[in-house]
Amino acid sequence: MRRLRGYGSLLVIVVVAASVLLYTLVAGNKPLLGLDLQGGVSVVLKPVQQVDNDTIDQAIAIIRQRIDAIGVAEPEITRQGSNILIQIPGVKDKERALQLVGQTAELQFRPVLANVPIDPQSETTTTSGDPAATTTTAAGATTTTIDPTKTVGGLPLDVCTAGLTAEEINATGQAVLPQCKDGLLVGSYAVGPVSLTGSALETARANLGNTGQWVVAPTFKSGSDGIGGFNAVAGQCFSKGSTCPTGQLAIVLDGRVLSAPSINSQSFKADQIEISGSFTERTAKDLATALKYGALPVEFEQQQAQVVSATLGRDALHAGLVAGLVGLIAVAIYMMAFYRVLGLFAILKLGIEAALLWSIISWLGANNGLALTLAGITGIIVSIGVSLDSNVVYYEHLKEDINHGRSIRSSTDKSFVSAFSTIVKADVASLIGAALLWWLTVGPVRGFAFYLGLSTALDLLTSWAYMRPVVKLATRSKALLSRPWLLGLPAEKSQERANQKSANRPIAEVSK
């Protein structure tokens, strides 16, 4: 068993790499492709004035709601300093997505003609059960006929995730609008024409009402454009006239009903209005924010917007992969020409790193939404060089030691110690660079830094756990030892010659 000492890490790394790769393949995890590779819309918004963190977070929440409203898959909305980065992959109607993001949406007050509450539970099951059917009924969203049993309040089941069309959102006449909660349809409202817009409001806040419940208190502007207009429609609703038979007034943003409070009084004073209901602190504040700002709590300036067509994205991915493959073959040929079997080991080391990297990227893509971008792919291609550098440093050290008269066997361990010290120094320098780039930069540079850092760390791991034992193993093989050229190593110098040489060497003789 003593012979096997020192090889444990080899077994561990090979088993670990193979099993995580197997897990990734079985679990069906795949790297999440960035926008530049799969096509989509990416927008960077910058607040016009200095704002605090809470405001940015509020804005992000609102932007998320709005993007959900146009129904795209998994928008990624993140903060970068005070900037907001919005990434929407694979969206079809790119232009509208672009227009909607960051644009000040109009808040509307509309009388409710009829409403149908929907049990979100039954709705989910139907949606997931037959997604094809829901897409085909999308056109039915415009109908004003309410037939709760068949069309679920006149709305397609997936309206909260699929979204409404621009026409539906901008319609000012009668319409059927959804109320959504966490992407589920919870209510359907047939609403009348727009009676009042958000510009009638002065401000709004959420506070605890007299009963200990959260309430939202809007304050209207004075005059007929403000409280006057509100009282006009409130009066209609209070008396449950034909224009407002339900007595409810819907607050609508981006074609979605945020809330539809019942009107309990004939007329109101501008600053003494309370919207109560089953609000939590969170929902009350959200509604107050929506009322206050219409759409966003702060004005944003679109710093960068990028729309990548799916074709160009695919082409870039394709070209990146082919280029990576060609580069890989080229270095494989070079390494094997130079270092023969040891070169092959170096390529296998790349294989182990690739298995680990693929699994990590896939896992992060599935769990943390980390997307692989073109910059990331470049980082990975660059890291091929970083990884092989370690092998070159070790192998050259080995050759040098053997040239100096050491036996191949004794050289493997000793060379590794000094070579690994060099590798650690160099890799740590790279890691410091990658970490700093990741912390201090924005946008594409971050993605690049992340993948470069990740592959450098993997290189450190595999250099120690794989390269060290596998070279040791090779130099224990009698078949290889008798043919050192197969290892790309020089022949061992016989002990006599080495002795003679050192005797002849003046530097060893002359002593001060």
Added chain:
Amino acid sequence: MSKLGRLNRGETNIDFLKWWKIGLAVSVFLMVVSVGSLLTRGLNLGIDFKGGVSWEVSAPGVTVDQTRTALDAVGEGSAKIQIVGTDIIRVQGPESTPEHTIEVTKTLAELANTDPANISFSTVGASWGGDVTRSAIRALVFFFIAILIYLTIRLEWRMAVAALIAVFHDVLISVGAYSVFQFEVTPGTVIAFLTILGYSIYDTIVVDDKIRENERLVGQSGRLTYGQMTSLSMNQVLLRSINTTVVSLLPVVALLVVGAGIMGAVTLEEFAIALTVGLLAGAYSSIFVAAPILVWLKEHQTKFKVIRERLQSQGVDVAHASARVDLLGVTSGAPAIDAPSASAAASGAAALGTTSTPSGVIPPRPRKNQRKR
């Protein structure tokens, strides 16, 4: 013995002391050209740095003139129109409204006979590129400080300073190349420039580690000046430097030639050009910039100054490396210290070239130093 064979055994006999002088001239020339070009021509900044709109569409067979005629109708006749890659038309215009952007997109779609969804476009506010650059420069400053501290701890401050000057040299020359050839600078280019730092540092560390290993030679025997010892170390790590550069360069060249050139993925080109230039500069600078600066710093240290002066007083040629390498490597029975004449220096290279004795210049470390693992 072929030159390649000697290279393979780390036994080349290049007089780096001489080459450093040539290297100095080359580096100074390149840096002057870079600075001069940056001052006069400046950089060809992409729209990411100036602000504006850029469209890209794959339109085989459509010419620049056709595109210009079509765009004239929507008021973008003065836009910059290029064909990039094989068949991709790139149009760059000033900042405008979203409505106008979409109008142009539709025009281009008609021209290319494709759906508007197949057109990529990006609009950039003028401050965006500035933010990217500012954050990159900030990262750069922190990187310099961190590396300076790290290398000072792991190696020594002189090596750290030399490495950073080499990195600065690389970045300056790479940026200079972008200015001279007027390649477009994009955020991708900025990323690539940052990568160059990593490569350059990596190469320099490998060389420095070898120099440190050999430093004993100077300290203990006092038979080499620091410069000669460094030149010797260079010879020993030459193949290592060449190989690490080749294996790093091959994937990047593949990116440039196959990805960008043959397959026409323009975005890859941004990275690949800067990386190729930077890699070459990095390999060059670790040998021709970092090392001589280190030697210069070191030979001002009293210890190494004394050795140098003593050798000089003994009449040993300290201006060339080959003399001492020869001295160490010769197999003639006579101790070389008896023949310190200039003729030894003159015939030095030839003498080693013809000798058939493989000469490991450094004696194997004594057994007692072997650490148990």
